[in-house]
Amino acid sequence: MSERKVRVRFAPSPTGALHIGGVRTALYNYLFAKQHGGDMILRIEDTDSQRFVPGAEAYIVEALEWLGIKFDEGVGYGGSFAPYRQSERKEIYRKYVDQLLDNGKAYIAFDTPEELEAKRKEVANFQYDAATRGSMRNSLTMPAAEVEALIAQGHPYVVRIKIEPGEEVVVDDLIRGKVTINSSVLDDKVLYKSADNLPTYHLANIVDDHLMEVSHVIRGEEWLPSAPLHVLLYRAFGWEDTMPRFAHLPLLLKPEGNGKLSKRDGDRLGFPVFPLEWHDPKTGETSSGYRETGYLPEAVINFLALLGWNPGTDEEIFSMDELIRLFSLERCSKSGARFDYEKGKWFNHKYLQKKSDEELARMFAPELAAHSVTGVDAGKLAKIIGLVKERISFVKELWEQTSFFFIAPESYNPKDVKKRWKPETPAILEELIALLEGIGDFGSAAVEAVVIPYIEQKGYHMGNVMNAFRLAVVGECRGPHMFDITEIIGKEETVRRLRTAIENIKPEND
Numbered sequence: 001m002s003e004r005k006v007r008v009r010f011a012p013s014p015t016g017a018l019h020i021g022g023v024r025t026a027l028y029n030y031l032f033a034k035q036h037g038g039d040m041i042l043r044i045e046d047t048d049s050q051r052f053v054p055g056a057e058a059y060i061v062e063a064l065e066w067l068g069i070k071f072d073e074g075v076g077y078g079g080s081f082a083p084y085r086q087s088e089r090k091e092i093y094r095k096y097v098d099q100l101l102d103n104g105k106a107y108i109a110f111d112t113p114e115e116l117e118a119k120r121k122e123v124a125n126f127q128y129d130a131a132t133r134g135s136m137r138n139s140l141t142m143p144a145a146e147v148e149a150l151i152a153q154g155h156p157y158v159v160r161i162k163i164e165p166g167e168e169v170v171v172d173d174l175i176r177g178k179v180t181i182n183s184s185v186l187d188d189k190v191l192y193k194s195a196d197n198l199p200t201y202h203l204a205n206i207v208d209d210h211l212m213e214v215s216h217v218i219r220g221e222e223w224l225p226s227a228p229l230h231v232l233l234y235r236a237f238g239w240e241d242t243m244p245r246f247a248h249l250p251l252l253l254k255p256e257g258n259g260k261l262s263k264r265d266g267d268r269l270g271f272p273v274f275p276l277e278w279h280d281p282k283t284g285e286t287s288s289g290y291r292e293t294g295y296l297p298e299a300v301i302n303f304l305a306l307l308g309w310n311p312g313t314d315e316e317i318f319s320m321d322e323l324i325r326l327f328s329l330e331r332c333s334k335s336g337a338r339f340d341y342e343k344g345k346w347f348n349h350k351y352l353q354k355k356s357d358e359e360l361a362r363m364f365a366p367e368l369a370a371h372s373v374t375g376v377d378a379g380k381l382a383k384i385i386g387l388v389k390e391r392i393s394f395v396k397e398l399w400e401q402t403s404f405f406f407i408a409p410e411s412y413n414p415k416d417v418k419k420r421w422k423p424e425t426p427a428i429l430e431e432l433i434a435l436l437e438g439i440g441d442f443g444s445a446a447v448e449a450v451v452i453p454y455i456e457q458k459g460y461h462m463g464n465v466m467n468a469f470r471l472a473v474v475g476e477c478r479g480p481h482m483f484d485i486t487e488i489i490g491k492e493e494t495v496r497r498l499r500t501a502i503e504n505i506k507p508e509n510d
């Protein structure tokens with residue numbers, strides 16, 4: 001087969017916020033397209049007006065832009081196959097519906113929802129197919145004149161594909177291999193509804209993939225059951241030669257590993273399942289997003305890239321460009337990918353470490369302001385962040401790690417007091433104050449070189465003294481290297497905090 005230009009599409013239905021699994025589908029399409037110098041199309045599949053949600057399309061565009069998944073063509077991008085919104089392509093579909101009707105590959109059916117319901121009650125496992133269509137109200141069983149008359153009178157009807165039984169249907173999937181089924185198990189799916197003059201998903205999807213010269217259909221596993229019908233539609237149109245290659249991506253599984261990841265898992269376990277915060281216009285409910293939770297887009301990309309694909313090595317950190325180079329459908333797994341949210345946090349941690357202290361300081365500024373801390377010298381702030389950044393997975397965690405640099409402790413951790421504040425501590429800290437006051441260079445190493453030998457010389461318990469010192473300065477026994485802290489807050493403030501602690505810490509007698 002001659003090489004076709006790679007053209008892929010991301011084809012969401014605007015029925016709500018884009019789920020994180022949908023983001024992964026978009027990402028894999030993007031990686032595949034860019035690797036092959038191909039095109040990535042954004043097509044909006046909005047033929048189901050019942051399920052249309054205002055704002056969903058804009059949300060999808062904004063989310064993918066945030067993540068750096070770019071389109072070459074499509075809604076909002078333009079292109080030579082426009083329009084890319086299916087609701088604007090009604091006329092086009094009608095023509096192809098007629099083609100199938102004319103070729104006898106489809107037929108018109110008048111059965112009302114009530115009639116179909118009655119059949120389902122009457123016949124166990126009823127499906128509209130070769131075995132049952134002969135007893136239904138359609139253009140195969142009714143005289144042509146009657147069919148015409150009903151249409152002329154405006155009776156609603158649907159167009160169904162006429163599936164020939166006993167045919168072998170092969171879906172040759174790039175991830176799953178060959179999946180063969182017998183056409184007898186398929187039903188005569190509705191392709192078009194006269195009521196709204198709109199095609200169903202199946203018809204619009206196939207017609208558009210054909211017209212837009214899509215070469216590869218990369219989509220979620222939930223669409224695999226539709227694939228045999230899609231193959232038959234290509235056959236019915238006589239488009240087998242240009243049928244796209246299919247690749248069905250594995251499901252995203254719950255963190256526990258059993259069952260499909262759902263929005264409820266996110267609510268239950270406290271992690272976002274949407275890229276951006278989403279305000280549902282129907283329920284008024286707000287769902288958290290990766291962006292608002294403090295994720296870096298590059299961390300989300302890296303995390304998602306590895307949920308269903310692996311590079312074949314132990315390496316885990318990949319930029320978008322590296323992913324474009326390394327990605328392959330052959331290395332996508334057939335089995336579901338467990339959604340390991342902790343791993344997502346780990347990626348964010350890793351990507352935060354790549355940021356310069358100055359950049360993190362800028363990102364942290366709004367949080368500082370929210371805590372009424374203003375006027376901190378930029379260089380000093382960067383230095384503080386450099387001391388603690390390896391402890392954080394989100395920028396907002398910087399506050400917890402650094403607040404004592406800006407605000408003197410107002411209370412002291414009781415457990416630490418109990419453990420480290422001995423009867424002799426105040427007197428020793430008074431000596432420490434005298435010692436510190438005599439030091440000219442208050443740099444970390446210089447102070448350390450004075451204080452540590454002093455404690456040793458005096459024969460004091462190193463752990464107790466240093467921890468009491470820390471308790472006085474930080475409010476608890478944690479934080480970066482003690483003398484790095486005192487360098488930043490300075491001599492005066494260090495001494496002031498020691499004095500306050502001596503005055504205020506009253507250990508309980510035990």
Ligand code: GLU
Binds near residue numbers: 012045218219223
């Ligand atoms: N509109 C479908 C969806 O919402 C597209 C499925 C496909 O990619 O064929 O996912």
